[in-house]
Amino acid sequence: MEIGVMTCMTLLRSFMLGICLQSIGALAWADWELDSTASVINFATIKNDSVGEINTIKSLEGSISVSGAAQITIHLASVETLIEIRNERIRSLLFETATFPVAQVDAQVDPALMADANGGEVHQLDLPVTLTLHGVQRDLTAPVSVLVENDGGLLVFTTHPVLVNAADFGLDSGIEALRNVAGLKSISNVIPVTLQFRFIRPR
Known part of the structure; x- marks a missing residue:
């Protein structure tokens, strides 16, 4: 017994x-979850051939699954230019957020990168991404560094700007509308974009 x-x-x-x-x-x-408090997208606009302005989007959601599928949702109405009238014009004339409230970035990350990651390690890679913006989907390449933080976070940031052509996403008419309403000579259709995403594991 x-x-x-x-x-x-x-x-x-x-x-x-x-x-x-x-x-x-x-x-x-x-899944790794996006830390929205430490993640941001910046893009520059060039007007009259020589005047540059930095704009920010901070309202982001996203994750990286166990299979390495990464997805970021960008809430376009959160664009911040530090001038409210310009914020409103970009929302209504360029992004047309009433119809297209979000953009989305999709990518496939090697799962081994997260599984074998140790604090302090930095990995550099050209990451193929799919950007869905203004109802149009395009494939781009983002040169990024991936830093594994000592506290277990995963920091992903561009090593140099990604050049996005507004015409590829049907935004050229919006840029022209912005130019007209602001009385400018020109606004560049090529938009440099940088990003910083921080991911954390759920506890």
Whole structure:
């Protein structure tokens, strides 16, 4: 009888240990979530051939799945130029946020990059991404660095700007509308974009 009890207790402990290990494994391989407080997209506009202005979008959501599928949702109405009338014009005339409230970035990240990551390591790569903006989908390449932070965070940032042609996304008419309403000679159709995304594991 004592042997039977001991056997049952051993099996129970083994079962509970297995459950714990499975839970730890699931957590280690859980989705990475975007830390919206430490993530930002910046883009520059060049007007009259020589005047540059930096604009920011901070309202972002996203994740990287266990399979490496990365997705970022960009809330375009959160554009910030530090001038409210310009914010409103970009929302209504350029992005047309009433019809196209969000843009989306999709990419595939090598899962081994996260699985084997150690604090302080930096990886550089040309990351193919798909940008969906203003109802149009285009493939781009983003040169990025991936920094594994000592606290377990994953920081992804561009090493130099990604050049986005507004005409590729049907935004050239919006740029022309902005030029007219502001009384400018020109606004460049080529828009340099930089990004910084920070991902964290759920606790």
